[in-house]
Amino acid sequence: xxxxxxxxxxxxxxxxxxxxxxxxxxxxxxxxxxxxxxxxxxxxxxxxxxxxxxxxxxxxxxxxxxxxxxxxxxxxxxxxxxxxxxxxxxxxxxxxxxxxxxxxxxxxxxxxxxxxxxxxxxxxxxxxxxxxxxxxxxxxxxxxxxxxxxxxxxxxxxxxxxxxxxxxxxxxxxxxxxxxxxxxxxxxxxxxxxxxxxxxxxxxxxxxxxxxxxxxxxxxxxxxxxxxxxxxxxxxxxxxxxxxxxxxxxxxxxxxxxxxxxxxxxxxxxxxxxxxxxxxxxxxxxxxxxxxxxxxxxxxxxxxxxxxxxxxxxxxxxxxx
Amino acid sequence: xxxxxxxxxxxxxxxxxxxxxxxxxxxxxxxxxxxxxxxxxxxxxxxxxxxxxxxxxxxxxxxxxxxxxxxxxxxxxxxxxxxxxxxxxxxxxxxxxxxxxxxxxxxxxxxxxxxxxxxxxxxxxxxxxxxxxxxxxxxxxxxxxxxxxxxxxxxxxxxxxxxxxxxxxxxxxxxxxxxxxxxxxxxxxxxxxxxxxxxxxxxxxxxxxxxxxxxxxxxxxxxxxxxxxxxxxxxxxxxxxxxxxxxxxxxxxxxxxxxxxxxxxxxxxxxxxxxxxxxxxxxxxxxxxxxxxxxxxxxxxxxxxxxxxxxxxxxxxxxxxxxxxxxxxxxxxxxxxxxxxxxxxxxxxxxxxxxxxxxxxxxxxxxxxxxxxxxxxxxxxxxxxxxxxxxxxxxxxxxxxxxxxxxxxxxxxxxxxxxxxxxxxxxxxxxxxxxxxxxxxxxxxxx
Ligand SMILES: Cc1cc2nc3c(=O)[nH]c(=O)nc-3n(C[C@H](O)[C@H](O)[C@H](O)COP(=O)(O)O)c2cc1C
Ligand code: SF4
Ligand code: FES
Numbered sequence: 001x002x003x004x005x006x007x008x009x010x011x012x013x014x015x016x017x018x019x020x021x022x023x024x025x026x027x028x029x030x031x032x033x034x035x036x037x038x039x040x041x042x043x044x045x046x047x048x049x050x051x052x053x054x055x056x057x058x059x060x061x062x063x064x065x066x067x068x069x070x071x072x073x074x075x076x077x078x079x080x081x082x083x084x085x086x087x088x089x090x091x092x093x094x095x096x097x098x099x100x101x102x103x104x105x106x107x108x109x110x111x112x113x114x115x116x117x118x119x120x121x122x123x124x125x126x127x128x129x130x131x132x133x134x135x136x137x138x139x140x141x142x143x144x145x146x147x148x149x150x151x152x153x154x155x156x157x158x159x160x161x162x163x164x165x166x167x168x169x170x171x172x173x174x175x176x177x178x179x180x181x182x183x184x185x186x187x188x189x190x191x192x193x194x195x196x197x198x199x200x201x202x203x204x205x206x207x208x209x210x211x212x213x214x215x216x217x218x219x220x221x222x223x224x225x226x227x228x229x230x231x232x233x234x235x236x237x238x239x240x241x242x243x244x245x246x247x248x249x250x251x252x253x254x255x256x257x258x259x260x261x262x263x264x265x266x267x268x269x270x271x272x273x274x275x276x277x278x279x280x281x282x283x284x285x286x287x288x289x290x291x292x293x294x295x296x297x298x299x300x301x302x303x304x305x306x307x308x309x310x311x312x313x314x315x316x317x318x319x320x321x
Numbered sequence: 322x323x324x325x326x327x328x329x330x331x332x333x334x335x336x337x338x339x340x341x342x343x344x345x346x347x348x349x350x351x352x353x354x355x356x357x358x359x360x361x362x363x364x365x366x367x368x369x370x371x372x373x374x375x376x377x378x379x380x381x382x383x384x385x386x387x388x389x390x391x392x393x394x395x396x397x398x399x400x401x402x403x404x405x406x407x408x409x410x411x412x413x414x415x416x417x418x419x420x421x422x423x424x425x426x427x428x429x430x431x432x433x434x435x436x437x438x439x440x441x442x443x444x445x446x447x448x449x450x451x452x453x454x455x456x457x458x459x460x461x462x463x464x465x466x467x468x469x470x471x472x473x474x475x476x477x478x479x480x481x482x483x484x485x486x487x488x489x490x491x492x493x494x495x496x497x498x499x500x501x502x503x504x505x506x507x508x509x510x511x512x513x514x515x516x517x518x519x520x521x522x523x524x525x526x527x528x529x530x531x532x533x534x535x536x537x538x539x540x541x542x543x544x545x546x547x548x549x550x551x552x553x554x555x556x557x558x559x560x561x562x563x564x565x566x567x568x569x570x571x572x573x574x575x576x577x578x579x580x581x582x583x584x585x586x587x588x589x590x591x592x593x594x595x596x597x598x599x600x601x602x603x604x605x606x607x608x609x610x611x612x613x614x615x616x617x618x619x620x621x622x623x624x625x626x627x628x629x630x631x632x633x634x635x636x637x638x639x640x641x642x643x644x645x646x647x648x649x650x651x652x653x654x655x656x657x658x659x660x661x662x663x664x665x666x667x668x669x670x671x672x673x674x675x676x677x678x679x680x681x682x683x684x685x686x687x688x689x690x691x692x693x694x695x696x697x698x699x700x701x702x703x704x705x706x707x708x709x710x711x712x713x714x715x716x717x718x719x720x721x722x723x724x725x726x727x728x729x730x731x732x733x734x735x736x737x738x739x740x741x742x743x744x745x746x747x748x749x750x751x752x753x754x755x756x757x758x759x760x761x762x763x764x765x766x767x768x
Pocket of ligand 3: 033034035036037045046047048049050051052071072073074
């Protein structure tokens with residue numbers, strides 16, 4: 001076990017734990033936002049840089065501060081390390097910069113985006129973004145493409161977190177899903193509309209932090225906050241059959257995996273990730289196929305779930321440049 | 322003080338063939354190392370030589386080698402970085418084209434030192450004709466018993482292969498190079514783990530620049546101590562400088578480190594001054610990634626002492642008034658050149674070459690390119706100049722690999738030293754267009 005202090009809170013964690021996971025063990029607002037890291041998907045993290053934190057002391061043995069901010073999702077803690085997240089002005093400033101980078105080419109089409117209300121970029125923009133853009137140029141655009149017949153890819157909204165690529169990697173070793181081109185012209189692609197043929201491809205939608213990958217069986221049907229999320233299960237030969245069904249009245253509008261407060265798909269009792277299969281996700285919209293267990297608490301810092309548009313925090317609290 | 326060690330005999334006809342190279346003392350270091358030295362002895366000589374990596378960062382080669390993990394039963398690899406794609410840098414090209422056997426000789430001795438039995442030369446896709454030259458030379462080395470099984474009866478085996486890249490600057494970053502060599506998309510890896518622990522196929526790996534590896538040949542031949550006598554202070558040995566821009570005699574020069582910048586630019590043995598009797602305006606001494614220096618800081622430091630061609634002297638003054646030796650891509654600008662235009666050109670390069678993995682570099686390089694494009698074409702505002710400086714600060718230090726820094730530094734330095742010129746582009750949009758050398762205005766990036 002090693003001791004680490006994050007924002008003045010000390011905790012003991014197992015050796016090899018990343019700063020981000022240590023912070024998640026503390027919980028609350030010392031947890032840095034993570035747009036690309038996904039604990040259930042090996043190889044993710046390090047890319048978006050929203051989780052950057054300041055290391056004020058490297059370790060007990062070598063207490064020198066680290067010169068650069070580090071990606072908390074991929075930096076292991078050392079014994080005696082002192083980390084600053086929300087207590088660091090540098091982190092605040094640079095994270096603001098990262099959020100600005102993520103937004104300059106984003107279409108900001110939230111009013112017509114299915115992800116609105118459960119979008120991590122929306123949350124991040126609300127917490128760290130500015131109210132006006134300094135980007136005067138044309139935003140980059142792509143044509144939407146279809147992955148298989150049930151998934152729509154809106155590359156314009158993509159932040160290139162590579163999580164869906166990691167899903168594809170995990171599902172199949174013959175993947176045709178990856179990233180084409182470089183730099184700000186890089187794009188997620190399946191070598192143009194070549195579906196990845198896999199019963200679990202729909203999980204890409206659940207791992208997407210933004211509205212780039214959406215469920216074609218649900219698109220434009222309803223805003224998520226008008227739906228009732230219910231825990232439900234079914235007997236399925238392919239997956240655990242444990243899901244959340246999103247209902248309007250008695251009708252199921254969409255099916256997703258069960259996610260924790262960091263937006264990650266939960267684990268089953270056996271420790272395996274509770275991915276759901278495409279049949280459960282796309283084809284079982286008949287409520288009689290599910291046994292509905294009860295309401296699901298959506299434990300996230302969503303803009304909508306906190307009702308921040310109307311209550312305690314006023315828009316004037318934020319920097320208006 | 323022009324001194325040829327790496328480029329020795331480059332003017333001998335046929336030096337690219339094994340026979341001529343051998344006749345002029347080639348492959349002596351292989352004989353010496355394999356017959357009389359242990360691998361550890363070779364590493365020690367390289368440590369004593371003070372050789373610093375010639376790929377750009379200047380990290381001591383001997384120290385890098387000593388970090389190589391050596392777990393039982395796991396192969397180790399030596400990779401030669403011949404991706405040379407930094408604008409202004411073309412020194413490795415000259416060495417490989419002229420004396421391919423010098424690199425191969427260096428690869429054999431270095432592989433022996435590191436205990437690597439398969440080594441690769443990763444060469445940029447645009448150097449296809451050099452790939453042929455190297456492959457021919459490698460075939461000759463095999464035929465003469467310097468590669469393959471049981472080299473010179475020493476029991477040491479080495480297979481050497483050349484692997485071409487697809488033409489991406491980012492594949493020169495060592496972990497992207499490894500990914501590319503493994504057949505994947507050339508995205509840099511997160512570090513740690515460093516290649517010395519987990520590199521090619523997850524095995525301990527050393528990546529070195531062409532020139533660093535070639536320098537091992539004279540180090541083994543003459544001993545590390547002898548090599549350390551060449552040069553000045555911690556900048557030991559000779560360095561290949563690829564000089565380009567408005568010079569009377571641009572080209573690749575081998576210099577002994579420690580000569581003055583003044584001598585290098587104006588000296589008879591070197592570049593012979595600024596072309597067309599123009600005046601020096603600025604100089605980028607180490608390839609496009611290092612800060613640009615205005616004329617008054619090129620030949621003298623801010624303190625007024627002579628600026629020397631060494632790692633230390635070029636960096637004197639930090640980023641406020643210094644730069645870096647980098648890869649030795651020495652680019653000179655005369656009084657007619659437009660710094661804004663040049664900064665935009667570089668920004669375009671970095672925006673095009675960013676792998677796009679991490680958001681500050683992916684978005685920031687694209688943004689800087691667009692703003693600079695507008696500034697250069699008379700559509701900028703004074704706020705744009707400050708904006709650039711700010712974008713810069715948000716990229717620098719926040720990225721996965723140093724390409725982000727490499728993209729940010731040149732812009733920061735250009736604004737630091739040539740701010741008035743940027744402002745002039747804003748206040749004199751029409752006149753600045755006339756400096757455009759008849760080039761067509763690209764489409765506006767504004768909405
Ligand atoms: C974007 C980028 C491009 C690079 N390109 C090259 C290159 O073309 N050739 C090279 O030798 N080193 C290049 N480097 C440096 C290498 O990562 C590595 O440090 C070097 O090959 C180590 O060799 P050395 O220690 O012999 O200098 C590059 C680094 C970065 C970040
Ligand atoms: S800094 Fe640029 S080139 Fe390097 S990993 Fe990030 S996006 Fe890729
Ligand atoms: S979550 Fe750590 S870099 Fe994206």
